[in-house]
Amino acid sequence: MTDRIGHRFRSPELLQQALRHRSAGSPHNERLEFLGDALVNLVVAEALYERWPKADEGTLTRARASLVRESSLAELGRTLGLGSRLELGPGEMKSGGHRRDSILADAVEAVVGAIHLDAGFETCRAVVLPWFEPGLAELPTGKAEKDPKTRLQEWLQGRQLPRPAYRLVETLGDDHARVFRVACETADPAHEAFAEGSSLRAAEQLAAERVLAMLETK
Structure with missing residues (x-):
């Protein structure tokens, strides 16, 4: 089958498993997710390497991270219409799992x-x-926000x-x-912000972003 994903599967059961x-x-999608994670990083890394010949490793790493982070991939999933096609257990369906960034x-x-x-x-x-072309186009050439x-x-x-x-x-x-709730605190000036994420790192990044927004508006 082919649709917004852009690929006609010779083995439709693979797509079915990817969405379970x-x-x-x-069989659920965790093993496919493991494989896909490596492939996504490779495809994006290769594209950045070819397009930014003068960028150093740190710049390339930050650019890749911004494109493949959880929130970016979740938004891509929405664009591809995956939410409504996910096969979830009763608990996840009831809690709105088809809208959750991590899922x-x-x-x-x-996929x-x-x-x-x-x-x-x-x-x-x-x-x-x-799928990543819009995000690649939005990045300033050779630069990536920390x-x-x-x-x-x-x-x-x-x-x-x-x-x-x-x-x-x-x-x-x-x-x-798992959902991790994290606090980020600064002592001088004193600010505190809370955030949630499917990993400690994701939650900390979001909490830091919120504290930074507080500081920069002062």
Whole structure:
């Protein structure tokens, strides 16, 4: 079948598996997600390497991270219309799992893995790269914004202020759908922001971004 994904599957069961969350039973999409994660990073890294011949490793790494981070992949999943096609268990359906960033991002990676197994890497790259073209086009050539934690630390250091502190407030959800609630605090000036994410790193980045927004509006 072919649709917004842009690939006609010779083995439709691969796509079916890619869209089946662990909560819906086996075979679910976690192994395909593992494969797709590596493929997405490779496709995006290769595109950046070819388009930005003068960019250093740090710039390339930050650019790739901005394109393949959870929120970016989740938005891509919405663009591809994956949410309504996800197969979820009753609990996840009731809690709105088809809208959750972590589940959508995982599904995107799983679909990429499924395409690769169905048709090989060359076809996979040809199908997947256009998904990232809008994001690639929006990046200033050869430059990539630093992540929020780095920017917050540099903002404070530039003013000779103490480094921010991060604190895990609580962990929510089942093992297969963990949500981490984190606090980011600055002592001088005193600010605190909370954020949630499917990983500690994602939650910390969002909390840092919120604190930075507070500081920059002062």
